[in-house]
Amino acid sequence: MEENRYKQETKELPLREIIEQYTRYWYLFILGVIVALVLAFIYLRYTTALYQTRATIIIKDEKSASSPMEMAAFSQFGSLLSRFNTSKIDNELAIFNSKRIISKTVEELGLNIKYESVGAIKTSEIYSYIPFKVQYQSFNELGKKVSIPKLFIEVLSNTEYKLEAETQPIDGKYKFGEQVSLPFGQITVLPNLENKENFESFFERTVLVTYRPIENVALDYQGKVVIENEIKSSNVLEMSMLTPVTEKAEDFLDELVSQYNQDAIADRNEIAKNTSKFIDSRLQIITRELDSVERNKEVFKTDNRLTDIQAEAQIILENASEFNKKQFDVGTQLELSKTMIDYMEKSSNAELLPSNIGIQSEEVATSVNNYNQLILYRNKLMQNSTAKNPVVLNVNNQIEQMRASILGSLQNSSNALKIAMKDLNIQESTINSKIAQVPAKEKIFRGIERQQSIKEQLYLFLLQQREEASITLAATSPKAKVVDNAYSTKSPVSPKRPLIYLGSLIAGLLIPFMGIYGANLLNTKVSSRRDVERHLTKTPIIGEIPKIKRSDSDLIQHNDRSIMAEAYRILRTNLQYLFINKLEENDKGKTLIVTSTIKGEGKTFVAFNLALTLALTGKKVVLVGADIRNPQLQRYLPEHLKNNKGLTEYIVYGDMKVEDVILQSESNENLSIVLSGAIPPNPAELLMQKRTTTFVDELKKQFDYIIMDTAPSMLVTDTILINKLADITLYVVRAGFTDKRLLDFPQDAIDDGRLANVAMVLNNVNLNNFGYGNKYGYAYSREERSLLKRILNK
Numbered sequence: 001m002e003e004n005r006y007k008q009e010t011k012e013l014p015l016r017e018i019i020e021q022y023t024r025y026w027y028l029f030i031l032g033v034i035v036a037l038v039l040a041f042i043y044l045r046y047t048t049a050l051y052q053t054r055a056t057i058i059i060k061d062e063k064s065a066s067s068p069m070e071m072a073a074f075s076q077f078g079s080l081l082s083r084f085n086t087s088k089i090d091n092e093l094a095i096f097n098s099k100r101i102i103s104k105t106v107e108e109l110g111l112n113i114k115y116e117s118v119g120a121i122k123t124s125e126i127y128s129y130i131p132f133k134v135q136y137q138s139f140n141e142l143g144k145k146v147s148i149p150k151l152f153i154e155v156l157s158n159t160e161y162k163l164e165a166e167t168q169p170i171d172g173k174y175k176f177g178e179q180v181s182l183p184f185g186q187i188t189v190l191p192n193l194e195n196k197e198n199f200e201s202f203f204e205r206t207v208l209v210t211y212r213p214i215e216n217v218a219l220d221y222q223g224k225v226v227i228e229n230e231i232k233s234s235n236v237l238e239m240s241m242l243t244p245v246t247e248k249a250e251d252f253l254d255e256l257v258s259q260y261n262q263d264a265i266a267d268r269n270e271i272a273k274n275t276s277k278f279i280d281s282r283l284q285i286i287t288r289e290l291d292s293v294e295r296n297k298e299v300f301k302t303d304n305r306l307t308d309i310q311a312e313a314q315i316i317l318e319n320a321s322e323f324n325k326k327q328f329d330v331g332t333q334l335e336l337s338k339t340m341i342d343y344m345e346k347s348s349n350a351e352l353l354p355s356n357i358g359i360q361s362e363e364v365a366t367s368v369n370n371y372n373q374l375i376l377y378r379n380k381l382m383q384n385s386t387a388k389n390p391v392v393l394n395v396n397n398q399i400e401q402m403r404a405s406i407l408g409s410l411q412n413s414s415n416a417l418k419i420a421m422k423d424l425n426i427q428e429s430t431i432n433s434k435i436a437q438v439p440a441k442e443k444i445f446r447g448i449e450r451q452q453s454i455k456e457q458l459y460l461f462l463l464q465q466r467e468e469a470s471i472t473l474a475a476t477s478p479k480a481k482v483v484d485n486a487y488s489t490k491s492p493v494s495p496k497r498p499l500i501y502l503g504s505l506i507a508g509l510l511i512p513f514m515g516i517y518g519a520n521l522l523n524t525k526v527s528s529r530r531d532v533e534r535h536l537t538k539t540p541i542i543g544e545i546p547k548i549k550r551s552d553s554d555l556i557q558h559n560d561r562s563i564m565a566e567a568y569r570i571l572r573t574n575l576q577y578l579f580i581n582k583l584e585e586n587d588k589g590k591t592l593i594v595t596s597t598i599k600g601e602g603k604t605f606v607a608f609n610l611a612l613t614l615a616l617t618g619k620k621v622v623l624v625g626a627d628i629r630n631p632q633l634q635r636y637l638p639e640h641l642k643n644n645k646g647l648t649e650y651i652v653y654g655d656m657k658v659e660d661v662i663l664q665s666e667s668n669e670n671l672s673i674v675l676s677g678a679i680p681p682n683p684a685e686l687l688m689q690k691r692t693t694t695f696v697d698e699l700k701k702q703f704d705y706i707i708m709d710t711a712p713s714m715l716v717t718d719t720i721l722i723n724k725l726a727d728i729t730l731y732v733v734r735a736g737f738t739d740k741r742l743l744d745f746p747q748d749a750i751d752d753g754r755l756a757n758v759a760m761v762l763n764n765v766n767l768n769n770f771g772y773g774n775k776y777g778y779a780y781s782r783e784e785r786s787l788l789k790r791i792l793n794k
Contacts, residue, residue: 017530021520024768028512036508040500046122049492050242053249056483057257059092059235089229091377093237096227096260100383103218105255111248112217116208118152123208127248131155131202132176132191134209139185148184151209155202161189221252236483246488253486264479267376271352276469278354282339283462290455297448324450327424331454332461333360334417340364341410349399350375353406356468358461361413367406374399526738528769529762535743539731539750541760542578543571545606546770547735554605555636555667556612563767568613571761578728578759589700593626593726594761595710595719597742601734602763604632607709610730615670619704622662624674626708628683629716631676633709638666646677651691658698672703683711687721696725713755714745720754729755734763 022029095101106112115130116123132153139148150166156173163180164171174180176191193199225241239256243249336359344353352375353368378395385392526532529541546563548554556565579590594607604627611623625633625646634642641663650656665671680686699706708726710719723729731746749755 022513022516025512025516028516029509032512033505033508036504036511037501040504044495044497044500047495048122048124048244050244050494051246051249051488051491052240052242052493053246053253053486053488054238054240054484055253055257055486057237057239057480058483059089059237060477060479060481061235089235089237093227093229095263095380096237096239096256097222097225098384099215099218099222100380101256101259101263102221102225103214104259105252106214106217106221108259109251109255111221111252112212112214114210114212116210118206118208125245125248126207127245129195129198130192131199131207132161132189134211135188135190136211137179137186137188146184148211151187151211152206153189153209154204154206155191155199157203158191158193158199163189225253225256237480239486242493250486250488257480257482261478261480270376271355271372272469274352275354275356276466278343279357279462279466279469283459283466286455286459286462290452290459293448293452293455297445297452300445300448323424323427327421327428328450328454328457330417330420330424332358332458334414334421335454335458337410337414337417341407341414344403344407344410349396349403352376357465359413361409364406364409364413367402367409371399371402371406374402524739524741525736526733526740526743526762527735528765531740532733532743532760532762535740536747536750536760539746539758539760540574540578541762542574542730543567543761544765544770545571545602545609545761545763547764547766554609556609556616558616564609565613568609571610572613572617574759575728578757589620589703589706590728591696591700591706591708591726592728592730593708593710593719593723594730594732595713596732596734597714597738597745598712599630599715601712601732601738603712603732604635604709606730606732606761606763607707608633608636611671611705611707612668614705614707615665615668618670620670620672620702621705621707622672622674622699622703623665624699624706624708625676626687626710626718626722628676628680628686629711629718631679633673633675637663637673637675641673642675644675646675647695648677648680648686650677650695651686651689652680654691658695658702674699684717684721687718692722693725713749714742720749723755727757729758730761731755731758732761732763735765735769737764 113134113136114125115127116125132155134151134153136148149168149170151170152164152166154162154164156162159176160173161176162173165182168183170182174189176189179186179188191199221241224243225239227237227239229236230238239253241249241253336357340354340357340359347353352372355365355368355372359365374395378392378399381389381392381395387393387396529544532541545567548564552562552564556562556568575592592610594603594610596603607623611621615621623633625631627633628648644661644663645656646661650658650661661674661677663673663675665673686692696706696708708722710722713719713731733743746755746758746760750758
C-alpha cells in the first residue's frame with residue numbers, strides 16, 4: 001500500500017513541478033503583460049484606423065431580342081451572342097473598375113490633390129473642411145519631367161500664408177489669391193472662408209499638400225475599390241473600399257456611380273443621334289419625291305380635266321382594296337430595304353447603323369442592335385488600347401462578319417420583296433383586265449395616287465420614328481439604379497482594438513512562458529532535490545545546502561541563525577538517524593567520507609561546515625584532507641597552518657604518529673584538522689597502504705567523528721579505495737553546476753558495490769527550489785509579514 005502511494009505521488013509530482021517552474025516567475029508574466037499592453041496602446045494610438053465604405057446598385061436590363069425564335073434565326077452567331085449575354089455583368093464590372101471611369105471620378109472630385117495636417121508624431125488627412133485650395137495652374141518642362149514636390153503651407157492670417165517645399169528651395173510668404181511662380185510651375189492658393197471659425201483654427205498650423213498625376217491616383221483607387229456581383233443570378237453590384245477618411249470614400253463611390261451613368265447615357269444618346277440623323281436625311285428625299293408626285297397629279301388632272309373618276313370604278317376598286325394594301329406594304333418594305341442597303345454601302349465600319357426604322361424583318365432588327373453594341377464595345381476598348389490589341393482585332397472580325405451578315409440578310413429580303421412585287425404585278429394585270437373598260441386616264445391617275453399614298457405613308461412613318469428617337473434622346477434614364485448610397489461603418493475595421501489587446505495580452509504571457517520553457521529545455525543542470533530523486537530513487541537525500549550570497553560568510557559562526565546554519569543542523573540531525581542503524585561500538589568514532597562526481601561541486605565546503613556543525617554540539621571532530629591530488633582544505637585555514645605535514649607524510653613515514661599531523665582549528669576548540677600533505681606521484685597506491693587503515697583506526701580512538709574530504713569519485717579511484725573505511729559516504733551534488741547525466745555515475749557505483757552506505761547532499765540550492773517548494777523555509781523564529789500587512793502597517 002505504501003508502495004502504491006509512493007508511485008501515485010511520483011506521478012503527480014511532475015505536473016506540480018512544471019506549474020511551479022512558471023509560477024515562481026510571476027513577476028515576469030506581469031511585466032510581459034504590462035509591456036505588451038503599453039506597446040499595443042502606442043500602436044493603436046498612432047496607427048491610422050481604416051473604415052469600410054459600401055454602396056449597392058442594380059444594373060438595369062435593356063430591351064433586347066432574346067426570344068427562342070429570334071435566337072434561332074442567328075444560329076450562325078450562336079456562340080458569339082451566348083458569350084455576349086452571359087458576360088454582360090462582367091463587362092459592366094470591367095467598365096466600373098476601368099481606369100477611364102475612375103480617372104473621371106478623381107478629376108471631378110479633385111482627389112489627385114491631398115491635404116494633410118502635420119502633427120508632432122502623426123500626419124492626418126483632412127477632407128471635410130480644407131482651409132484653402134491649391135490650384136496648380138500650369139507646369140513647365142521641369143514639372144513635367146520630375147515629380148511635383150510636397151508643399152508645406154502654414155496659414156499666417158486671413159490674407160497671408162507661408163510656403164515651403166520638401167525637396168526644392170522654396171521658402172517664402174505669399175498672399176492668398178495671387179499667382180506664385182515656383183521651379184516646377186505656377187500655383188494659386190485660394191482661402192476657404194465659408195466658416196471663419198474653422199479657418200482661424202488653422203492659424204500657425206502646417207498643412208501638407210501633395211499633388212499626384214490623375215492617372216497614378218486612378219491606379220491606386222483601382223486597387224482599393226472592390227466591386228462584386230455577390231448574387232450571381234441577379235444584377236446587384238456591391239461596391240466597397242477601406243479608407244481612413246470616410247467622407248472621401250463616400251463621395252468617391254457616389255461619384256463613381258454618377259460617372260458610370262453618364263457614360264452609359266452618352267452611349268445611348270450616340271445611337272439615338274445617329275438614328276435621328278439618318279431619318280432626317282430620308283425625310284428630305286421623301287419630301288422631294290412626294291412633292292413631285294403631287295405636282296404630277298395636279299398637272300394630270302388639269303390637263304385631262306378630271307374631277308371624281310373613282311366613282312366610275314368604285315366596285316372594281318373595292319374588290320382590289322386588299323390587293324392594293326399588300327402591294328403598298330411590299331413596296332414600303334422594298335423601299336426601306338433599298339435605303340438601308342444604300343446606307344450600309346456608303347457608310348464605314350466605325351459608324352452605327354440606324355435602328356427601329358420600320359423594317360419588319362426581326363432578323364435584321366436584332367442584327368442591327370447587336371452590331372451597334374459591338375461598335376460601342378470596340379470604341380471603349382480603343383480608348384485604353386491600340387488597334388493592334390488582340391481583343392480589338394477579335395472584335396473587328398466579329399463586326400465585319402456581322403456587317404456582312406446584315407447586308408446579306410437585307411439583300412435576301414430585298415430579293416424576296418422583288419419576287420413578291422413581281423407576283424403582285426402579275427395579279428395586277430389580271431385586275432387591269434377586269435377594269436379594261438375603265439378609261440386609260442383612270443389607270444394613269446390610279447398609278448399617280450398609289451405613288452402619292454406610298455410616299456405619304458412613308459413620310460408619316462419616318463416622322464413617327466424621328467419623334468421616338470427624340471423622346472429616347474430626351475428621356476434617357478440612368479443605367480445603374482442606386483439601392484444604397486455610399487455609407488461607412490461607425491467603428492474601424494482595422495486595426496481591431498479588442499483583437500490587438502487580446503493578442504498583446506497573449507503575447508505578454510507567451511513570451512515569458514516561451515523564455516522560461518526554452519531556458520528549462522536547454523538547462524541540463526541539477527536544480528532541485530526532485531532532479532536527484534528521479535535518478536537516485538533509493539538513495540536518501542539527507543541535506544540541502546542553500547546558495548549563499550557573496551556578502552555572506554562561507555563558514556558557520558557561533559550562534560549562527562542563518563538559513564545555511566539551519567540547513568547544516570538538519571544535515572547533522574539526519575546523520576544521527578543514519579548512524580543509529582550502524583552496529584559499531586558506541587565508544588568508537590564514526591567515519592564519514594565526503595565526495596562528489598567531479599571537481600567544483602563543493603565537497604570541501606560541505607565537509608568543513610559539517611565538521612563545524614558537529615563540533616558545536618560538543619563532540620570531538622577531526623576533518624581529514626583525503627584529497628591528496630588536488631587539496632582544497634587549505635582555503636579555509638590561516639596562512640601559518642597551510643604548510644604543515646599531513647596524511648601523505650603519515651602514510652609514507654612509518655615513524656610518524658597521528659598526533660604529529662593533527663592541527664587544532666581556530667574556528668572551534670572541538671575541531672581538529674589533518675591536512676592532505678605533499679602531493680605524491682602515486683596517490684592511488686599510497687592510499688592502498690595499510691598505514692591508511694591504521695590512521696583511521698587511531699583517529700576513531702581519539703575523536704567522535706572523522707570526516708574525510710576525498711577526491712571526486714568519477715575522475716579518480718581514490719574514493720573507491722578508501723570507501724570501505726567509512727561508515728557513511730556523503731555524496732555532494734551542486735545545483736546549477738552538476739549535469740543531470742552525471743547522476744547516473746553514483747547510481748551505477750552504488751549498484752556495482754563500489755560505493756556503500758551512500759547519502760546525498762544537494763549543495764548550492766536556490767531558495768526558489770529549496771526543499772519541497774519555496775513556500776517553506778527555515779525562517780521559523782521570525783514571521784515575515786505579507787506585503788498587504790506592511791502597506792496597512794498591521
